[in-house]
Amino acid sequence: VIVGIAAETADGERRVALTPETCKKLVATGARVRIERGAGRGAAFTDAAYTDAGAEIVADAAAATDDADLVLCVQPPAPARIAAFREGATLVGLLAPQADAARAEAIAARGLQAFPLERLPRTTRAQAMDVLSSQAGMAGYKAVLIAAQLAPRFFPMLTTAAGTIRPSKVLIVGAGVAGLQAIATAKRLGAQVEGFDVRPETREQIESLGGKFLDLGVSAAGEGGYARALTDAERAEQQRRLGEHLRNIDVIVCTAAVPGRPAPKIVSAAMVAGMKPGSVIVDLAAETGGNCELTRPGETVDHDGVTVAGPLNLASLGAVHASEMYARNVYNFVSLLLKDGGLAFDWSDELLAKTVWPERPADPVAAVG
């Protein structure tokens, strides 16, 4: 099997889908690995480290991927690049296939076996391949550090010769993977931390990290362990209780999401207007529109003394560890495809069958059996 990795080209993307560690593992299975010169630089992996791990360094993206059987990426290659791939090649990464019609067409036109890892079922067996979780952990961590950096105050309580400093009050909106890491990080910095979510099981998770569960009286667990969108009445209740509470909060980190939908709007412009000057909101959900009505993706804006930041691609800010985790996730997934030195697709394995895109038509024989 020839495995190809081109340098990522998306703006600000520093991660890489293969590390020297996972390269070595792939080579040990008999794979030939070609990687574009400098592809690991953003994540501090040198060409020499890849060479030592058994890879061949090639001059450009075309040489890395165009006759590869298996192409690994973080963000999807441009449609023009995909068009040059070998017919029927396999592509694994965060491909967001529906986000761009030209990309979807290019994937179909080349007859690629595309595995967008965001489609991976979130079962126990898939945990070691779950890039959404590993990358969300880094994003939650970085969001809190950005908030700490922007806040004009300490996070911890301090007793100093100049008097006592009270700890910052930090609220984490949404307690999924990113939110729980944000809670843990804000706690480590010494803040007073609260969090809430619409999935009731998060109460215990928040409390086990030393945070306080903020009960807004809304419970909306959906399918597959995710949240569902709130009804208008539920949303109004959440908003009313939250608005009161925010007057006392110094820092909000927003992480709430509902799969396949724009981020739920939770912090309204009126709520921001009611916050104290010097407060900070970091909206990790900016990527999908933001949980705060005033968030502008990619920008940091001042609203009468309240700073609202909508940083993008936070996982890339921690490119070294984010890549290490991402590459291990990818390697674990690819292991399902590697068989006797070649690629084989066992469609009875739901991790393959449910991840592949375009969706496979239901197998009539299996359906009858």
Ligand code: NAD
């Ligand atoms: P996500 O990124 O889709 O959502 C982030 C959080 O926002 C979720 O906790 C969600 O409940 C919350 N949310 C949505 N609407 C909200 C609202 N209106 N107000 C407040 N909060 C709201 O989710 P995620 O972090 O990727 O994962 C969600 C859950 O799935 C987690 O509990 C995670 O542990 C679980 N999970 C399980 C596995 C597994 O078992 N293999 C793997 C990954 C994730």
